[in-house]
Amino acid sequence: MNWHAVQAIYMFEMARTRRTLLQSIVSPVISTSLYFVVFGAAIGSRIQQVDSVSYGAFIVPGLIMLSLLTQSIANASFGIYFPRFTGTIYEILSAPLSSFEIVLSYVGAAATKSTILGLIILLTAGLFVPLHIDHPFWMLVFLLLTAVTFSLFGFIVGLWADGFEKLQLVPLLIITPLTFLGGSFYSIHMLPPFWQAVTLFNPVVYLISAFRWSFFGQADVHIGISVVAILSVLGLCLAVIWWMFKTGYRLKS
Amino acid sequence: MIVTSPPSPVISIQNLTKTYSSGFQALKSITLDIRRGEIFALLGPNGAGKTTLISIVCGIVTPSTGTVSVDGHDIARDYRAARARIGLVPQELTTDAFETVWDTVSFSRGLFGKAKNPKVIERVLRDLHLWDKKDNKIMTLSGGMKRRVLIAKALSHEPEILFLDEPTAGVDVELRRDMWRVVRGLCDNGVTIILTTHYIEEAEEMADRVGVITKGELLLVEDKAVLMQKLGKKQLALKLSTPIDRIPTALAEYPLALSSDGAILTYTYDKQTERTGIDTMLNDLGRTGLRFTDLESQQSSLEDIFVGLLETPR
Ligand SMILES: Nc1ncnc2c1ncn2[C@@H]1O[C@H](COP(=O)(O)OP(=O)(O)OP(=O)(O)O)[C@@H](O)[C@H]1O
Ligand SMILES: [Mg+2]
Numbered sequence: 356m357n358w359h360a361v362q363a364i365y366m367f368e369m370a371r372t373r374r375t376l377l378q379s380i381v382s383p384v385i386s387t388s389l390y391f392v393v394f395g396a397a398i399g400s401r402i403q404q405v406d407s408v409s410y411g412a413f414i415v416p417g418l419i420m421l422s423l424l425t426q427s428i429a430n431a432s433f434g435i436y437f438p439r440f441t442g443t444i445y446e447i448l449s450a451p452l453s454s455f456e457i458v459l460s461y462v463g464a465a466a467t468k469s470t471i472l473g474l475i476i477l478l479t480a481g482l483f484v485p486l487h488i489d490h491p492f493w494m495l496v497f498l499l500l501t502a503v504t505f506s507l508f509g510f511i512v513g514l515w516a517d518g519f520e521k522l523q524l525v526p527l528l529i530i531t532p533l534t535f536l537g538g539s540f541y542s543i544h545m546l547p548p549f550w551q552a553v554t555l556f557n558p559v560v561y562l563i564s565a566f567r568w569s570f571f572g573q574a575d576v577h578i579g580i581s582v583v584a585i586l587s588v589l590g591l592c593l594a595v596i597w598w599m600f601k602t603g604y605r606l607k608s
Numbered sequence: 609m610i611v612t613s614p615p616s617p618v619i620s621i622q623n624l625t626k627t628y629s630s631g632f633q634a635l636k637s638i639t640l641d642i643r644r645g646e647i648f649a650l651l652g653p654n655g656a657g658k659t660t661l662i663s664i665v666c667g668i669v670t671p672s673t674g675t676v677s678v679d680g681h682d683i684a685r686d687y688r689a690a691r692a693r694i695g696l697v698p699q700e701l702t703t704d705a706f707e708t709v710w711d712t713v714s715f716s717r718g719l720f721g722k723a724k725n726p727k728v729i730e731r732v733l734r735d736l737h738l739w740d741k742k743d744n745k746i747m748t749l750s751g752g753m754k755r756r757v758l759i760a761k762a763l764s765h766e767p768e769i770l771f772l773d774e775p776t777a778g779v780d781v782e783l784r785r786d787m788w789r790v791v792r793g794l795c796d797n798g799v800t801i802i803l804t805t806h807y808i809e810e811a812e813e814m815a816d817r818v819g820v821i822t823k824g825e826l827l828l829v830e831d832k833a834v835l836m837q838k839l840g841k842k843q844l845a846l847k848l849s850t851p852i853d854r855i856p857t858a859l860a861e862y863p864l865a866l867s868s869d870g871a872i873l874t875y876t877y878d879k880q881t882e883r884t885g886i887d888t889m890l891n892d893l894g895r896t897g898l899r900f901t902d903l904e905s906q907q908s909s910l911e912d913i914f915v916g917l918l919e920t921p922r
Contacts, residue, residue, distance in 0.1 A: 357688070363718030367707075374706060442702030446761070449666040449696050450719040451688040607670050608628055 360452050361460045368434050368464030380472060383422045387476050390418055391483040394540060405542050408571050411484035416567040417539030418480065423473045423498065424505050424534055424559070428526050431465035431509030436516055439605070448607065454600035458510065465506035466499070473498050487570070494569035500585055501562050507592035514605050533559045543575045558588050616680070617641035618769060618800045619665065624674035626660055634660040636824040637674070642802060647795055649815035650804040657824040658804040659699055662771050666696045678769065692721055695767030697758050699774045705747040709738055712746060713760045720765035732763045735790055752783050759787065770794060772803040776810060788814060836907070844875040844886065847902040856896045862889050
């Protein structure tokens with residue numbers, strides 16, 4: 356293992372985060388707070404309870420997931436796309452680095468950043484609603500697992516994109532709808548049976564469900580199924596990245 | 609009897625070809641050995657395949673067929689060992705923007721698997737006159753300064769082999785001088801240097817050996833001195849006291865050329881041959897009654913050789 360290189364890239368990426376602290380941390384916190392004001396206070400006051408949890412508290416896991424997903428993808432995709440765009444990728448490609456080490460450092464940095472962000476949002480949420488976490492350990496596990504999985508996905512997007520528009524497209528067109536329809540703001544049991552069945556094809560449902568389980572001890576989908584679903588997405592992302600490096604896809608001509 | 613085998617090449621390229629996914633064949637079976645510690649100049653026009661060749665050795669482009677080994681390490685199977693030995697200064701000015709000079713150069717060292725060593729970074733930056741810029745963000749530097757940064761990055765991990773892809777494009781006299789000073793210093797320390805250039809004087813000035821590449825083919829590889837001798841013609845220019853219309857028939861036998869204004873007669877000869885024929889030519893010239901006021905002899909430059917090579921159909 357070329358640990359010096361992994362460290363160098365990781366620190367480089369983290370330094371970039373520090374430079375762009377405003378976009379990376381402050382803006383998600385502000386937008387999450389807005390969600391709390393709108394959904395938690397304004398609308399939430401008219402909704403009694405969901406699965407015996409107050410609506411304000413009920414949306415916390417979903418909101419964290421919403422930020423975690425978009426930020427993981429944004430960070431990781433930008434992290435690898437930018438050197439491709441500027442051409443500085445030449446140095447990464449010419450370095451004595453394995454594909455695994457490249458992925459480890461970029462995805463590691465992106466996942467670290469979004470995990471920290473997730474925790475910050477959790478603390479912010481604590482200011483609006485009294486929070487109670489049933490399984491703090493599993494909460495952290497799911498937070499990390501999601502951050503890693505979607506940073507991997509973001510890395511794929513960053514390799515695939517051949518323009519800044521495409522970089523925006525995936526989060527906007529795929530991730531945001533999937534998250535909104537994945538039960539961030541409602542329990543999928545509130546949907547008519549047909550849409551409940553459709554929803555089960557949305558991987559984000561399992562993430563949110565598992566994450567919510569770690570908070571309240573109850574879930575839309577059985578926790579075991581959720582874990583299998585999350586790990587499958589993780590495995591799929593790893594397989595795609597493995598293929599991309601093997602073929603030199605968009606990296607080497 | 610002691611048998612000394614020739615020293616093993618530091619880079620060995622065997623039957624290397626590259627066809628890009630567009631179907632364009634950029635390299636056609638290149639075979640080339642780079643000797644340890646030499647300065648090798650790869651000379652060729654735009655689109656010859658110089659950057660492609662370098663990029664393959666450095667691991668940036670995948671070869672279509674053929675093998676490359678660096679210090680005995682195959683670039684595909686043993687890429688870590690191969691790449692760790694190489695520093696690359698790319699042709700394009702591709703740098704980060706927001707990082708400081710110090711950070712970006714230290715980053716490169718880490719990337720190549722070396723532990724932090726501020727002493728080395730400091731020496732490299734001082735050598736390249738970047739020391740007073742070390743805390744500046746790269747985007748605030750001029751183009752020439754950015755090129756210095758790229759060189760510093762390539763040297764940050766103390767490579768044994770340094771590739772300079774068109775190092776003097778857009779570079780002023782001072783930087784060029786600095787660069788050659790650094791290159792010579794590296795060479796004295798045993799670093800092998802491969803540079804590409806269009807500037808023939810550069811190859812002539814710097815290199816021990818020259819390879820001429822065009823349209824993906826290596827036309828020849830020679831010691832610079834041998835190349836200059838082998839292909840170097842000398843020319844004798846005679847300034848006539850009175851211009852003439854055409855070369856007198858008595859001199860038709862000789863390889864003479866007349867300038868368009870009829871004032872200068874140029875005699876081209878091969879300086880390798882015993883008999884240059886200058887004396888008999890001058891005798892015959894005298895008999896025609898032509899007088900000259902001045903004469904000048906000059907060796908053809910690598911540029912002439914190069915142009916000559918490219919013009920000869922193969
Ligand atoms: N990624 C690519 N896809 C398709 N063709 C390419 C690619 N990169 C280079 N080429 C082609 O390969 C040929 C060789 O290019 P290369 O960059 O190696 O030339 P060069 O000798 O470095 O030229 P220059 O002196 O202009 O830098 C050119 O015709 C170029 O158009
Ligand atoms: Mg080139």
